[in-house]
Amino acid sequence: MATHTTAKTPAAPAFLKSATGGGKGSATAFDVPTFTLIDYTKFLAAGGLCATITHGMMTPVDVVKTRIQLEPPGKRVGMLTMARNIVASEGPGGLLTGFAPTAVGYLIQGGLKFAGYEFWKRQFVILAGSQESAQQYRTAIYLTGASIAEVFATLALTPLEAARIRLVSERGYASNLFGALTKMTAQEGIGGLYAGLIPILCKQVPYAIGQFTTNEFMHELVERSIDKKAVEESSKAGEVGIQLGCGLVAGAVAAILSHPADTLLSKINQGGGGSGGTVSRLVKLAQETGPIRIWAGLGPRILMTAGLVSGQFLLYAQIKSALGAPAGITIAKDSETSSS
Secondary structure, three states, rough: OOOOOHHHHOOOOOHHHOOOOOOOOOOOOOEEEEHHHHHHHHHHHHHHHHHHHHHOOHHHHHHHHHHHOOOHHHOOOOHHHHHHHHHHHHOOHHHHHHHHHHHHHHHHHHHHHHHHHHHHHHHHHHHHHHHHHHHOHHHHHHHHHHHHHHHHHHHHHHHHHHHHHHHHHOOOOOOOOOHHHHHHHHOOHHHHHHHHHHHHHHHHHHHHHHHHHHHHHHHHHHHOOOOOOOOHHHHHHHHHHHHHHHHHHHHHHHHHHHHHHHHHHHOOOOOOOOOOOOOHHHHHHHHHHHHHOOOOOOOOOOHHHHHHHHHHHHHHHHHHHHHHOOOOOOOOOOOEEEEE
């Protein structure tokens, strides 16, 4: 297991040193774990692997979900019906359309998101200035840390996600990821690869917020509600059960928060919305889609995302442990800010 040191140096912020006084308003000093570049590299590797493994496994569900979203208004097609249609017209391999950009894209995006969240959460804990402030503003810390990490991750993901959606939505568009990226660049320029940047940010940022914030609070709820001794006695099974359960709830919340933008993203990458800027195209697509159709495919997406997120958190913890990475920072209320 990799070791980490606590931030007690002459240059450390004042709140990391012993608090003076004991009256009302005094802050409790606390130590914030220091992560090295090697630690962040391990976070990056664990995040990338957990994301690409889970997203790769969910490719068939994502293909079905995307095709449902692209059905014309008024046409209702179920998940199983769409899957049968795809297999009938394209063969079983049709359900794996877009696997390459999915695997590559989320290897990069997952690494940046998970490592970024570890980094930014720590920065905002330090910025909080005290144990009490970190706990009081922990929701803001989770939201902001997840959002910033996701923005950087999305900048890397967007071109690959555009290629994936084009491969899934237009049969025969290209034979592989490189071909799709090359064709899109030739036809639409580099800007075409980032045409979905705003909608994908609108999708991924709420997704990350739901994923990380809900998971943090679910773990906090579990910590307050269960018998810790019983969990310890259950060994690995109890730990895995908690990680999966918290992840399932976090995944469902992430799916609901991000689904409208996910629907619009599928349509805009298919060339919908006509001419004009991205924002005007989004507004037009939202009007055309309507408040009901914009939720098309939510059921299979909740199923997919709940599985994705729970699997990611479980794999992330196990891969971090295997790599000897330090645990992340815990700032749950009524507990000491520490690594766990």
